[in-house]
Every structure is written in C-alpha cells, then in structure tokens.
Amino acid sequence: MADIVSGKEVAEALKQKLVDEVDELKSNGIIPGLAIVLVGDRPDSLSYIKGAQKRCSEIGIDCRLVQLPADTSEEEFVSRIRQLNQDRSVHGILVMRPLPATISEDRVKYEISPLKDVDCFNPVNMAKVMSGEEGGFAPCTPSAVMEILDYYGIELTGKRVVIVGRSMVVGRPLSMMMLKRHATVTICHTRTVDLAKETSRAEILVAAAGKARMIKKDMVGSGAVVIDVGINFDENGKMCGDVDFEAVKELAGKITPVPGGVGSVTSTVLAKHVIRACRMLIDQEG
Amino acid sequence: MADIVSGKEVAEALKQKLVDEVDELKSNGIIPGLAIVLVGDRPDSLSYIKGAQKRCSEIGIDCRLVQLPADTSEEEFVSRIRQLNQDRSVHGILVMRPLPATISEDRVKYEISPLKDVDCFNPVNMAKVMSGEEGGFAPCTPSAVMEILDYYGIELTGKRVVIVGRSMVVGRPLSMMMLKRHATVTICHTRTVDLAKETSRAEILVAAAGKARMIKKDMVGSGAVVIDVGINFDENGKMCGDVDFEAVKELAGKITPVPGGVGSVTSTVLAKHVIRACRMLIDQEG
Incomplete structure (x- = not known):
C-alpha cells in the first residue's frame, strides 16, 4: 500500500518559506x-x-x-x-x-522579457531548461513535480525515470530537468510500442499524457514512485488523473492523488518564481 | 555480422542534391x-x-x-x-x-542572428529543436545522425532508442529530434546505474559519450542499429569511436565506423544548412 503524497503539505511548507521571503522584501519597501x-x-x-x-x-x-x-x-x-x-x-x-x-x-x-517570464513562455527560458543553465524559469507544472520529489527526499541520481507524455508544458522540459539531476530518463508517448513494458521498469513514473486513468496497475512496478500530472474529468464529471489511483496505490511505493497532488503545488511554484524574478531585478539594479 | 554504414555514401548522396540546389541558386545570381x-x-x-x-x-x-x-x-x-x-x-x-x-x-x-545560425548556437534555435518547431537549425552533428538513419530507411516511429551522452551538442538535442520522429527515447550518462542493461534494450543505440570504445559487445542487443558519434584517439594515437567496433560489429544489425561514419556527414549537413539559410533569406525578401 503506497504512501499517499500530499501536494497540499508540499505547498504549505513552500508557502511558509515564501511568506518569510516576502516579509523581508516588504521590510525593504x-x-x-x-x-x-x-x-x-x-x-x-x-x-x-x-x-x-x-x-x-x-x-x-x-x-x-x-x-x-x-x-x-x-x-x-x-x-x-x-x-x-x-x-x-x-x-x-x-x-x-x-x-x-x-x-x-x-x-x-x-x-x-525572459527576466519576468515566470512560466517559461519565452524560448530563451526553454533553452535554459534544456541546457540546465541557471538563471531561467522552468514551467510551473514540471517545477511542481520537482518540488514534490525534493520535499519527500526522493533521490534522482541514477534512478530510472519514465515520463509518459512529451508536451512542451510537462514531458519535454521535465525530462531535461530530471536529466540535470542525473536520472536516467525515458520519454514515452502515444507511439510507444508496449507502453506497459516501459512504465513497469520505472523507479519513478510520471504520468503526463492527459488521458484519464490510462496508467493501470499492471503498468507499474512494485514500490515505484508514481507522480500523476494529469487533470481529467471522467464520464461522471469527476476530476481524475492519468493514473488509475485506486488500483495503482495497492502496489506503488508513493503516489500523488488527483486532486490534491501536483496541481496543488503549481500556483505556489508560480509565487516562488515571482519572488525569484523580484530578487533578480533587485540584484541586477544593485 | 553487421552492415557497415558508410557515412561517405550518405554524404555523397546529400552532396549531389546540394550541388543541384546551388546551381539553381547561381543561375539566379x-x-x-x-x-x-x-x-x-x-x-x-x-x-x-x-x-x-x-x-x-x-x-x-x-x-x-x-x-x-x-x-x-x-x-x-x-x-x-x-x-x-x-x-x-x-x-x-x-x-x-x-x-x-x-x-x-x-x-x-x-x-x-537565428536565421544565419547554421549550427544552433543561439538558444532560439535550441528551443525550436526542443519544441520540434519548424524553421530553425539543429546542431550539425545530431542532424548528421538523422541523415544517416533516413538515408538507410531506418524507421524511428515506435523504436526504442537509447542515447548514451547528454551534451548540448549531441545527446540532448538528438533526444528531442528522435522524439519528434516518434521514437521512445532513453537518455543515459555517467550516472546511469547498470548502463549495459539500458543499452542492451536499444533497437537503435547512439553512443555520444566521448569515451574511447566504451560500448562493448555485451552492451549491445543482437541486430541493433549502432550509431557511433564519438571521435577519440586511443593510447596509440589511433582515431576511434565510443564503440568497440571490431567486437560490436559481430552482432549489431548496422553500425557506423569511426572514421567514415557520422563525422563524414557533418560538414555536408553544415552545407545543407547554409543553403537552407540562403533560401530562407530569399523567401523572406520575397
């Protein structure tokens, strides 16, 4: 039975740090x-x-x-x-x-302006995500995935990471961010042959395909960390992720729910980026 | 016994097309x-x-x-x-x-200028490689890999590609180019645990690590297409690739030699990019 990762807990912890940072900025006007x-x-x-x-x-x-x-x-x-x-x-x-x-x-x-581009719209920032160069902004959603992994102390070096989905908002930038952190990264998508075989190998599995409950129990390795980036609505109008949560939680090591997982962290990451942009401006102006 | 891929043959075929294109341009002054x-x-x-x-x-x-x-x-x-x-x-x-x-x-x-940037130095072009957007220039070396695969009619859709090396000149851009062509892409590097296990799974294996003859026979699956991007010099000063060519050719399906492989195609790809940049300028000016 997996530990259920709480996106809200991650967001709250990050929020507390950010509140302190803003207080400090405000004390300087x-x-x-x-x-x-x-x-x-x-x-x-x-x-x-x-x-x-x-x-x-x-x-x-x-x-x-x-x-x-x-x-x-x-x-x-x-x-x-x-x-x-x-x-x-x-x-x-x-x-x-x-x-x-x-x-x-x-x-x-x-x-x-790349310096104000807190969700990585400008290609200058996307290129920095690709090269791993510091000083840019990654998109908020993959950054939220990294916040969650870091909060729970999940090491990435040498880990087999499998990402399902190759979008420019999640899959592609996340693959580069994971690579920078020394994970061995596989990117799967709709054209992948035998997806279950690939996903079963993952020590960390990220579902970012945008297809309701497509990751079934037989596609996940026992003990894997499962991060669900999907936000879908099922035939009953109920919000759900890309992972068949109820079944997969039986064998995963850790799993993020939807709602209450990655999506709960995104807006706090956005706030983090705004504060960083603010500090960068101050540094630049001396 | 593998088919030995001839980079020179690929380069010659491409060159002939380019000569014709330049002749046409010259006839227009x-x-x-x-x-x-x-x-x-x-x-x-x-x-x-x-x-x-x-x-x-x-x-x-x-x-x-x-x-x-x-x-x-x-x-x-x-x-x-x-x-x-x-x-x-x-x-x-x-x-x-x-x-x-x-x-x-x-x-x-x-x-x-991104329009003249024929080897993908400007981040604007690197971001286009990442997103798969048309109209940019990818770096010449990974483009040479794609030329070889295309020349030999090697299909990429659904194929398991493993790239060893995560540099900004080869590994990272090539992973995105392969992804655009619908391959399932895994990127390995020095921090990968059990590299042989990963590389053995590859239907197409690209060695771009910059380490002489590091890819041994037991790291390659039978029948795999092996593309060697390495240019190294061994202890006797002899040029060699990242692949132990003599051993690996026994079981690979296709293999590029060094010298005579990818490196033989790069400068012709550079010429191709210059001609494309020239045509883009003409189109832009009407």
Missing part, C-alpha cells in the same frame, strides 16, 4: 508583483487564475489580472506585453495559454 | 555564403574548418574564414558577429567552440 494576462474568458483559465490569485494574496504578492477582449489583435497583445515588461511594479508575467487563434504564440512568445 | 568564426587557433577547430572549406568549395558555397586573435575581447567578438549578421553575402555563420575563456558563450550566443 518592495512588493513582488505578478501580472496575469488573459485574452478572452476560457473557464479553465479563469479557474486557474482564481487559485493563483488566492495563493498570491496569502503570500503577499500583488497579483493583477490583465484581461483583454477575445478579439484582441496580435499588435495590441504585443504592445500590452511590452508595457508590462517596462512596468517596474510587475516582476512576473504569466500569459494564459492557449491564446485565441488570432494571436500566434510562436511569434509573440519572444516578446515577454 | 545568388551564391550561398558561409562565414566561419574562429577565435585563436585550436588545432581541432582548424582541422574541422579545413574539412568544411573543402566541402563547401565542392558544393559551390562561398566559405570565408574570419579568424580573430586569441585575445579578442567579448565586445570585439560581438561587434564582428553583428557585422556578419548584417552582411548580405553571408547566409550562414558558424562560431567555432569552445571560445576562449575571455568570451562568455552564455552571453554572446544570443547575438548571432
């Missing part, structure tokens, strides 16, 4: 600021924003929502990003994705 | 131009440049060497790169690395 840019009104984006705003407010970060109409042109969007790049009260910028089809992500992603 | 920037006079760099110049000349690319003194300052170097970015007769720029310690690669890499 500095309030870390985050601008969340939303074009349109997608319900999933609004739901994420609500959680992020709550978290920021608990930690003492000034969180501002910049909501633009769904028909905002690319030029208007870029001009707004440039204003935020210049705005000295804004230390972090989060652009909610996907953007509407009228705005090309592949063009506008270069506009956000 | 355009000569593709490459500038190779060398700071100092490292013998390995000079040796590579000699091969590249020969290849470019055979194909009809104008290849210019910009050799700067070893004590060139970062400012002088950046200013030279900016001149080359502006120079309309230069379509591709190759900066020989490593640069001397006085020039920070992490700072200057952003200066080279």
